[in-house]
Amino acid sequence: MPLRRRHANRIGLLAAAAIFVVIGVGVVMGAQRFIGDANRVSHTNEVIALIGAIEAHLRDGESAQRGYLLTADVDYLADYRRSRGELPELLAQLQQLVRDNPDQSRLALAWKLEIERRLGQMDATLGNYATGGLPSAQRSIGQEARRTSGALRAQARQLVANERQLLVERADSSRNSATLLRALALLGIPLGLAIIGVVYTLLVGEIRRRARAEDAGDEARAQLLDNIDALERQGADLNELSRYGGMLQSCVSVEEAVGLATQYFSRLLPDAGGTLYRVRASQDYAEEVAHWGEHALSGPAMFPLQDCWALRRGQPHVHRAHHELLPCAHVTTPSLNATPTYVCVPLIAQGTQLGLLYLSGHDDAFLARMDLVKTAAEQLSMALSSLELQSRLRVQSIREPLTGLFNRRYLEESLARELARCERRHMPLGLMMLDLDHFKRFNDVHGHAGGDALLAEFGRLLQALSRDEDIACRYGGEEFTLILPEADPITVQARAEAIRAGVEGMRALHLGQELPHVTVSIGVAMFPQHGGLGETLLRQADAALYRAKHAGRNRVETAANDVAVVQAVAP
Structure with missing residues (x-):
């Protein structure tokens, strides 16, 4: 027995x-x-x-x-x-x-x-x-x-x-x-x-x-519990990774994707500090865009790409505590003999460096999840690349190709949006209607190619003489508009005169030859003095432009405060 x-x-x-x-x-x-x-x-x-x-x-x-x-x-x-x-x-x-x-x-x-x-x-x-x-x-x-x-x-x-x-x-x-x-x-x-x-x-x-x-039973039970814990952790991690990847594909902006990644990495690595860097468009510096947790090793808000081994080599760089290799130049270390563990994971898509994920901790525990970190970083790279591509396509859909200015559809959307914002903040808004003088005659003499060269040069001048927050658009033909949010009448008048003077000195080239000088007539309307709706402001600015044309051209006219007067003057 x-x-x-x-x-x-x-x-x-x-x-x-x-x-x-x-x-x-x-x-x-x-x-x-x-x-x-x-x-x-x-x-x-x-x-x-x-x-x-x-x-x-x-x-x-x-x-x-x-x-x-x-x-x-x-x-x-x-x-x-x-x-x-x-x-x-x-x-x-x-x-x-x-x-x-x-x-x-x-x-x-x-x-x-x-x-x-x-x-x-x-x-x-x-x-x-x-x-x-x-x-x-x-x-x-x-x-x-x-x-x-x-x-x-x-x-x-x-x-x-x-x-x-x-x-x-x-x-x-x-x-x-x-x-x-x-x-x-x-x-x-x-x-x-x-x-x-x-x-x-x-x-x-x-x-x-x-x-x-009993020892064997205890050991078997411990092994079972370890397996259960490992299964639960891996299942939770994989479910979280899958959910994170799905949400990344639904992000509509780079900022939203960065915010989602910040939340995910802070939950995935609670004992490590992290910083997300984006490579600037000039491809010379990496700039911090998000931060979470507490770093064992601090890093700068911006650094040259050559300061990071991961960005140099195009692959993750792991530096363990007391490692013999030199650390990255962007990592602030107390001494070469006491360097805590850190990891740099480059964000690369389509062969283009998009950014860097920098992680550091006081021990090596967070390295156990590096496979998940790399997979999540790859998904973030693809999402950022896709969002940047979508952004470029959106810009192409709202830009007029000849002058590089916004098109009329974007003008109507932006004018309504900016008027609502200025109304909420009790701020003024200026609107200019600009028309190149005698453009039809110019086009007849120099042909459509010459006219296009002139329009393109005027578009560049208008952008150069506009503020970053201004919205320059091609309204149609030789007519242009400029929206100046939060600009008072004095500022708008000064800007209009600067543009008028700039057109007088503008030099456009076509087929290696300098085209004749042209002038511009400008009509100005202000919110709220001349109306609260985009359509009203456009009509008032157009009426002021009409008066500028009939007053001799090459001048700036401001809309009349009396709507009846504007309607009588308008063609």
């Missing part, structure tokens, strides 16, 4: 150990699969973002080509060549990203060939323009170019649709992984507990082996 019990005890202990091993292996495999799904989702989002970047470059190239054909401005030609020169590298990146998907790889190759055909058409048009001028270039733009552009858009939509289908499939795979982890917890743990109970019952009668049996 004792021998049989000993055999039963051995079998029970081995079964319990096997259960725990299966649970542990299952948890590790499920977690790795979950992280793998998250990485594949990040990869798919990277492909979608790269497709959008390629389309944006192609549109930029087409827009620059049209601008050059219309204005002969070499800046447009330089923009076209820059956009065209960056496309091959982006297309190569896309083919590299989709090389593991034969269908997408074939589609990407076909799209590349179609883009090269379109670029060839644009090069041919520029060649015709160089030899035969604008009429020759216009004749070279035919149905073939439109068919190629349509095919490009269709292929891009198909590529994005395929990637979105992959997102759906990988979301299903993530749910399956979570189901597997729950099944292991719900089935394996009770079974392990039951086996432990049986072993414990058998050991009750064996007085001499009680201590050993």
Whole structure:
């Protein structure tokens, strides 16, 4: 009987150990699969973002080509060549990203060939323009170019649709992984507990082996609790990471994405301090945009990119306490012999450095979650890249390409918004209507290309003579508007005179020749003196402009306070 019990005890202990091993292996495999799904989702989002970047470059190239054909401005030609020169590298990146998907790889190759055909058409048009001028270039733009552009858009939509289908499939795979982890917890743990109970019952009668049996039971229970804790932590971390990634994709601004990342990292690493840096547009400095927790090592609010090993090498840099390697130059250390642990994780998307995640702590405990930190940083990088691309596309939708000023639709939206804001704050607002004098006659003499050159130069002058908070727009033709929020009548009048004088001294070049001097007439209306609605202010400013034209042009007129007088003067 004792021998049989000993055999039963051995079998029970081995079964319990096997259960725990299966649970542990299952948890590790499920977690790795979950992280793998998250990485594949990040990869798919990277492909979608790269497709959008390629389309944006192609549109930029087409827009620059049209601008050059219309204005002969070499800046447009330089923009076209820059956009065209960056496309091959982006297309190569896309083919590299989709090389593991034969269908997408074939589609990407076909799209590349179609883009090269379109670029060839644009090069041919520029060649015709160089030899035969604008009429020759216009004749070279035919149905073939439109068919190629349509095919490009269709292929891009198909590529994005395929990637979105992959997102759906990988979301299903993530749910399956979570189901597997729950099944292991719900089935394996009770079974392990039951086996432990049986072993414990058998050991009750064996007085001499009680201590050993209790130790084994305690060890098994401790292992089980550790597995449960690890499972709960990993499950919570993965759920939080998945939720964080989903919310990042829904952010509508860079500030919102940075705020969300700050909250996530502060919860993920409560015992470490963190700082999020963004690389400035000039690509020379990293600037602090968010901070959380308490740093073991402080850092500056701004530092050159070469001061950080992670930004130099393009990969995470871990510096442990008492590490022999030199620390980053941007980290303030008390001494080389007592440097606490810190980590620099670069934020990179599409090969572009977007920022840096800097973490530091008094011990190495936070390094245990570095896999989650890296995955979260990659998701943040892709989100920031996507939001910046969306921001550039939004700017393109509200800017008028010839002058670089805002268009009429943006004027109407901005005027209503700024009027409401000034009314709430009891502040004034100025509105100018500007019209280049005798522009039709100028256009008849120097042609549309000369007129466009003049309009573009006036747009640059208007931006240069405006405040940062002012909103300069092209109203239509040779008419422009300028909104001056929180500007009093004296300031608005002085600004209008400065613009008028600036136009007198303006020099516009076309085809290497200086165009004749022009003048501008300006009508001014003020809120609240001349009205509280955008439509009313525009009408009053237009009436003042009309009076300036009839009073001899090249002058500034202010709207009349009497609405009846304005209506009588207006054409």
